Amino acid sequence: MAIPPEFLEELKARLPATDVVGRRVKLIRSGRDTKGCCPFHKEKTPSFHVYDDHYHCFGCGAHGSVIDFVMESEGLEFREAVQRLAGEAGLPMPEETPEDRERRARNRTLAEVVEMAAAFFEKCLRMPEGRPALDYLRGRGLTDETIRRFRLGFSPDGRGKLKSMLAAEGIEEGLMVAAGLLVQPEDAGREPYDRFRGRVMFPITDRQGQVIAFGARLLAGDGPKYLNSPETPLFHxxxxxxxxxxxxxxxxxxxxxxxxxxxxxxxxxxxxxxxxxxxxxxxxxxxxxxxxxxxxxxxxxxxxxxxxxxxxxxxxxxxxxxxxxxxxxxxxxxxxxxxxxxxxxxxxxxxxxxxxxxxxxxxxxxxxxxxxxxxxxxxxxxxxxxxxxxxxxxxxxxxxxxxxxxxxxxxxxxxxxxGPGRQGGRGGQRQERGFGRGKWGANAWTGPSERLRADTADTRPVESARLRWAILLATAINHPELLAEVEEELGQVAINDQNLDNLRQAILITHAGGLPLDTEGLVNHLSEQGYSQALSQLLSARTYDHARFARPNAGHAEARQGWEATISHLRGEDLESELQAAQDAVRRDPSEANMNWVVRVRRMMDEGEQPEAAFD
CATH class of the missing domain: 3.40.1360.10 (Dna Topoisomerase Vi A Subunit; Chain: A, domain 2)
Structure with missing residues (x-):
């Protein structure tokens, strides 16, 4: 029977996840969070966060309620987990109707019948009649340990060997048919017969490991090469x-x-x-x-x-x-x-x-x-x-x-x-060209997500970030030959300063126009477009004192190296800001999408390297 939602909500309210999980996992308080090492994967640094109404692991993505935790950690079905927690909370389970009890008993009986068939097929594989099937599996390179782990078996030839075994155990024919083990002929009066004959058997289980059906491969003779159980109350x-x-x-x-x-x-x-x-x-x-x-x-x-x-x-x-x-x-x-x-x-x-x-x-x-x-x-x-x-x-x-x-x-x-359809501006989209250096590699930095732009526009330490943006633009202006190499990188940087962003766009548009401008020509062109004041502030000691490579007299190699280091720092700051935004979003709304946002950003941070210092 379906357990009423209000009962489940009451159960979760009486048993906070922090209490239930805390009995199996050592949890520590860290600010507003409670966390520990995840019980579902090996880790040394705690990334398993537990709240009163749910848990989430930012390392492997495990997520759920207190009921999910008991199901996963103890291998229980949903109803079994609810029953165990209800007893712990002192809540009587909702009463079943006679129809509910009959349906559950029938499904349990079907599961028992299918399990009996699986054990029979396993036994037959080790008998003389099953030797061809065992040789086939070993010929595929499978070890005996693997064969046992996946419970592989053999269905013997003959139309009634499984049927006879189950009948000897007191199982009715109707249950064998309902479990998908026998075929019921359409002609009235003909006896049901074994569905699987002369085949290697692959038990199909549910998530908890309970056998619910079979896949089968024909070893020899006529018939379909592969055959699965039909749909049953257990198997879809x-x-x-x-x-x-x-x-x-x-x-x-x-x-x-x-x-x-x-x-x-x-x-x-x-x-x-x-x-x-x-x-x-x-x-x-x-x-x-x-x-x-x-x-x-x-x-x-x-x-x-x-x-x-x-x-x-x-x-x-x-x-x-x-x-x-x-x-x-x-x-x-x-x-x-x-x-x-x-x-x-x-x-x-x-x-x-x-x-x-x-x-x-x-x-x-x-x-x-x-x-x-x-x-x-x-x-x-x-x-x-x-x-x-x-x-x-x-x-x-x-x-x-x-x-x-x-x-x-x-x-x-x-x-x-x-051509004209190039998406070279902001937006963090992956391009075929990328950094191509170190672990970050081609396409490694796609820029901050649109979600970050919406959620964290003001979270970056503004002065530090603004200085790095200014250094990039000064480097591009004083070394315009670099633009052919770094155009996409410059277009992908999230500049949250309107004046600098406008100047960035003007530089990119000028470069895209194909005019062969040196520094003087680029500055004159930008000045004519109304950027004189912005350029005077940008191309000054205030910028150069922090980055010698941005100066006009720096060599090409020095400018390129400084550019890459600055980009690296901006990327690290973007990811740190995005991680903070994602974690804040989880606290406000622990949805699956927000959880996956955190996991994705952490993985990006784990794949990166610490950049060298960009400032002198």
């Missing part, structure tokens, strides 16, 4: 993922989830130490499965074969995800080399080959671009207009207008990389 193909029970801890630890096409791919990756893999259940990813993946990680990686069929499957997955897309969540796509699947790649080339594949995974926006453009930019305006129209049609289903706008900006930057 579109709502579950193969291997999730085994993968959930690794997903938390890695901060991502990998989606493969086959069950053996999941198993082979787990054996190779890549435990965060799951697979859909014999069908293309459903909207419910995509939503489930996003509850596990903000950017799942989907692995597909590199052939035409795999590319079509990737395109379908992208199309299905677009109507669900929201800020902070996305997909990446890893297309395998021709003739390879994750299983064969790991077996043949080792884990490092698969890690390299993941590192090069393609973003959702890039995949859509490649699908529609075919990897070729039309050379004519009308060709680009047609491509732009098709891209707009692709993304029109994105419900979030901000996300949709960023997709449009990305496509424009690809359609007109050097």
């Amino acid at each position: 193909k579109g709502r579950n993922l193969y291997g999730l029970a085994q993968a959930k801890d690794a997903i938390r630890s890695a901060g991502t989830v990998i989606v493969c096409e086959g069950y053996t791919d999941v198993i082979a990756l787990a054996q190779a130490g890549i435990g965060q893999a799951v697979a859909p259940l014999g069908t293309a990813l459903t909207e419910e499965q995509i939503a489930l993946l996003w509850r596990l990680a903000p950017e799942p990686v989907l692995c597909f074969d590199g052939d035409a069929a795999g590319q079509r499957a990737a395109a379908r997955a992208a199309e299905r995800a677009l109507p669900l897309l929201k800020a902070g969540f996305g997909l990446r796509f890893a297309l395998l080399p021709p003739g390879e699947d994750p299983d064969s790649l790991v077996q043949g080339q080792g884990r490092q080959a698969f890690d390299a594949l993941l590192a090069g995974a393609t973003a959702l926006s890039e995949l859509i671009w490649r699908v529609e453009s075919g990897g070729r930019l039309p050379p004519t305006p009308e060709g680009r207009a047609d491509l732009n129209k098709r891209l707009d049609q692709r993304i029109r289903d994105i419900p979030d207008p901000t996300v949709r706008r960023y997709f449009q900006d990305f496509f424009k930057s690809r359609l007109w990389p050097d």
